[in-house]
Amino acid sequence: MLKVLGRSTSANVQKVVWLCEELGLPVEREEIGGPFGGNDKPEYIALNPNKRVPTIIDGDYVLWESNACISYLASKHAAGTWYPDDLQERGDAHRWLEWSTSTLAPAHTPAFMGLIRTPPEKRNPDAIAAGRDNFSAQLAIVERYLDGREFITGSTITIGDMPLAILSYRWFNLDIEREDYPNLKRWYDGINARPAFQKHVSGIPLS
């Protein structure tokens, strides 16, 4: 059975287990990272020298970096659906995976860390406000792109939607002001109606 090493509260682990649930792939998940620790143990570092979660083990194949994991799993088990056959649609999906890691995730970090991981007396309101503004500015790009599109690459959900949806869960649930982004809201509500997303992402409180 596929093994997923990583705690359920990690956004990057959530991508993997959400996809596995959607595909009906049984998973044996081990709590590693955060309060569980274990990611600095030699046996984990031997699998993943980056000391981060997730790591997946498929038989004798070990893979880490969450976007590589979902690309691998979707191309193995969901070619033509979650992993598009059409090369341009596939390129689009990969573009949004890259952009989520390079731009959207870092933009969301100050507000997320400031409000969820920092006790109220230690918060820096200016940094949180500036972070919120940047998070919003990046999501405005997604808002415009979703105009006239059901999902980020077109008419069906793909891996390209996954990190965007997980970070959007944070946008819609952090205690922050939110601009009205109707395309983002319509797209997010559709994804949030999926039982697998609720089970592995939106049903898990931010922590």
Ligand SMILES: N[C@@H](CCC(=O)N[C@@H](CS)C(=O)NCC(=O)O)C(=O)O
């Ligand atoms: N680019 C990596 C980032 C992995 C990452 O930063 N994971 C975080 C959790 S979301 C982590 O391992 N943090 C340390 C910990 O949980 O102990 C990926 O996408 O897999």
